[in-house]
Amino acid sequence: MDTPRPHPKAALRSAHLADRRALRGTQRKSTLDQAIVQASLECLEDFGASGTNIAAYNPLPSEPGPADFAARLAPAARAVFLPISLADGVLAWAQAGQDDALGSLGIAEPRGARFTSAVLRSCGMLVVPALAVDRQGMRLGKGAGYYDRALAGLDVPVAAVVFDWEVVEAVPHDAHDQAVDAVITPEGFFRV
Structure with missing residues (x-):
């Protein structure tokens, strides 16, 4: 009897999550996070999104970017x-603001008025998390599809943030997966 092989997305997720756990809380991560902030600001400028509304995120401790990533942007x-x-x-x-508080996952969440993903149409760029991304712009998330649903049908540039080694040859993807327009890493950013 053949042993079932893990789904390619699950195997890739597992490998990247293990690497991120090993990096968590290290000086190296802090250095990489500072470079990610700089690369993100350069990406916003390059896409003409500086001075516009943007969407961002506050990362978990193992994710790329400092805890105050959104505030830094x-x-x-x-x-x-x-x-x-x-x-x-x-x-x-x-909208991020002074009244952000820790949410259920330990991430700073805004306490102001809530909007549907339609508010993203007002943005000049969306800066989103990913576990991996390929050079065709396919991103691998954590598997719940939150971002794929939010990004569907938008005509707004999207940049995925990953560590350099998380830019891979190919991300397994399904028809509902949404591609990104740029990739931000500690080494800089590139358009897809």
């Missing part, structure tokens, strides 16, 4: 919208 934006994970697999969005 805020001076380059008119407003920054942050995601709020809802129970039904949908993202709500609220």
